[in-house]
Amino acid sequence: MASTGRDSRSGVPETRRWTWEKEECRAVGIYGIIDDSDLTTVAHPGPGTNTGRKKPPGWHQIKAQGHDPNNGHLQPKLGGGDGKDLRNLAPQYDHVNSPYIRDGVEGDIRGSLGPAIPWPCGSLLGTGTPIRAYRPPSSANIGTSARGSPTTVSCTTRPRVVERLGPTAVRRSAMTIDHVQDVISMLGPPQGTHADPDAWRALEDRLGLPLPDSFKALTDMYAPVLMNEHLFLKHPATARRNLGASIDSTITAFRRSRSAEREGHLFGGPDGLVPLLGTDRGEYLFFASGATSGGERLVASNGDEPVLYDYRVDFAEWLHRYLIGEPMFGPDSEAFYEGPVVLESMPLKEGDEVRVWYGPDRGM
Numbered sequence: 610m611a612s613t614g615r616d617s618r619s620g621v622p623e624t625r626r627w628t629w630e631k632e633e634c635r636a637v638g639i640y641g642i643i644d645d646s647d648l649t650t651v652a653h654p655g656p657g658t659n660t661g662r663k664k665p666p667g668w669h670q671i672k673a674q675g676h677d678p679n680n681g682h683l684q685p686k687l688g689g690g691d692g693k694d695l696r697n698l699a700p701q702y703d704h705v706n707s708p709y710i711r712d713g714v715e716g717d718i719r720g721s722l723g724p725a726i727p728w729p730c731g732s733l734l735g736t737g738t739p740i741r742a743y744r745p746p747s748s749a750n751i752g753t754s755a756r757g758s759p760t761t762v763s764c765t766t767r768p769r770v771v772e773r774l775g776p777t778a779v780r781r782s783a784m785t786i787d788h789v790q791d792v793i794s795m796l797g798p799p800q801g802t803h804a805d806p807d808a809w810r811a812l813e814d815r816l817g818l819p820l821p822d823s824f825k826a827l828t829d830m831y832a833p834v835l836m837n838e839h840l841f842l843k844h845p846a847t848a849r850r851n852l853g854a855s856i857d858s859t860i861t862a863f864r865r866s867r868s869a870e871r872e873g874h875l876f877g878g879p880d881g882l883v884p885l886l887g888t889d890r891g892e893y894l895f896f897a898s899g900a901t902s903g904g905e906r907l908v909a910s911n912g913d914e915p916v917l918y919d920y921r922v923d924f925a926e927w928l929h930r931y932l933i934g935e936p937m938f939g940p941d942s943e944a945f946y947e948g949p950v951v952l953e954s955m956p957l958k959e960g961d962e963v964r965v966w967y968g969p970d971r972g973m
Contacts, residue, residue, distance in 0.1 A: 633839065634695050635666040636773035637682040649913060651940050657686035659913075660890050662838045662946065677703035677841050679889050679912075680819030687715045688914055704858065707891030710865035711916075716867055716915070763896070788925035789823050790876045795932045795950050798966045799830035805846035812845045812853045817879040819896040821905070822871030823925035824885055828852070830835040835953040837932060839888040839944050849957045859884040859893060881907055882917075884934040885924070892938040911938040933973070947973060 620650040649657030655788040660680035665844050671678035681701035684690030692695050701710075793799070813819050832842040833850035843852040863869055863884075875881035881894035891912020899905040908918040918939040920927055931937040936946025954961075 625752075636683055636699055639697070643688045649686050649689055651916075656683075656689045656691075658690075658692045659686060659942070659944075660698065663693060663695055663698065664889075665695055665698040665700050667921070672835075675956075677855075677887060677889065679703055679706035679891055681706050681710070685710075685715050688779055703887060704862035707893070707910070708863055708868060708915070711912055712867040712915050724944055726954065727811060753774060755811060787931055788900050788923055789826055792827055792925055792930040792932070793830070795971060796831060796836070796952065797966075799950075800834070800966075801828075801830045801832060801844070803832070803844045803846045804829040808846035812856075815853070816877075816883060818883065820883070820885070821924040823923050824896070827925060827928065833955040833957070835955055837944060837950055838946065839890055839892075840886060840931070841888065841955070843955075844888055845856070850955045855887075856884050859887065863893075863910075866915070872915070876915065881927070888938075888944075890938075890944070893943065894938070896924075909938040909942075911942050914939075945973075 614703060615967065647655055647657070650656030658684045660682070662881050663680075665680065668680065670676045679701040680692070682692055683699055683700045686692055700879060731818075792969075809820070809825055821944075828844055832844040832852075834842050838843055843855050844849045845852040854871040860881075860883070863874070863882075868874065869876060877883065879898060882897055885894050885896050885907075887893045893910045895908040895910070897906050897908055904921070907924065909918045909920060910916075912916075916939065920937065922930070927937055931944070932945050932950055936942045948967075949970055952966050952968065954964040956963060
């Protein structure tokens with residue numbers, strides 16, 4: 610059954626599908642007219658917004674399959690889309706949101722490459738010429754992970770165990786030199802049981818470089834975990850949610866992206882960018898060993914623009930700053946929610962329950 614509407618200027622899809630058994634429905638298509646007043650970039654602030662903590666139907670199904678789900682805009686933030694309205698959100702597999710759509714469909718919009726013909730073929734957005742925006746409804750985007758959307762949509766309630774840890778006041782100004790301890794004070798007692806020095810050695814030997822010590826320490830303490838509603842942290846010693854497999858697939862995706870071809874960025878190898886983690890907003894954090902560039906650094910990529918941002922800080926400091934709400938994936942990338950940090954387990958086999966727990970009270 611489908612519902613139709615005409616509120617295309619505000620990003621409301623014309624087609625929504627649901628079953629009689631479920632009140633929850635999933636947006637599957639959008640039509641609209643967008644022009645340069647909708648354009649939202651760092652250089653051209655507009656009405657578009659990042660995604661928040663709402664998850665569209667199908668998001669949890671992708672996670673249950675062992676993949677990293679993304680919140681995908683139908684009308685993109687770049688084109689003025691609201692990332693916090695479920696009517697404009699659809700679940701996507703990782704790498705589909707970014708870099709493929711970011712550098713593909715949205716790259717065409719951003720670069721004003723073509724005539725005013727149905728999106729995703731091209732646009733004149735940014736030149737003052739209105740264009741038609743179109744994302745096809747129904748089965749056009751449904752299939753395997755290679756096609757970007759879940760094969761089916763499950764709206765059933767997942768088994769969840771919720772825990773709260775005891776209060777420990779931590780405030781925004783309370784940053785110490787020991788940044789690993791700063792993160793622990795945000796997340797609570799370590800939960801990890803997968804520490805395996807041999808797995809780290811094997812991964813680093815294959816990558817050809819040592820990974821940051823604080824990254825390995827915090828990964829051993831908590832991974833695999835979904836942190837702060839958005840950030841996926843994986844471990845090299847687990848068969849599912851495996852860090853090494855995630856690094857390989859992300860390197861492949863970025864090597865194939867238009868921005869890598871255009872900008873000449875090097876992904877993978879001792880001299881290239883090695884992905885450490887990603888989020889469900891299409892953001893990625895890379896590590897650069899500095900073998901040929903004069904020093905280690907972290908490099909962030911967001912889901913909005915094909916730009917890389919340098920952060921010359923240790924991983925633990927980067928994570929702590931992310932958790933207290935600083936923009937650590939480039940401008941306007943904050944993801945701060947009041948109260949304790951929310952952590953969610955990432956099942957390692959079919960049928961594992963999803964456990965949700967909370968860090969200490971942060972006084973924030």
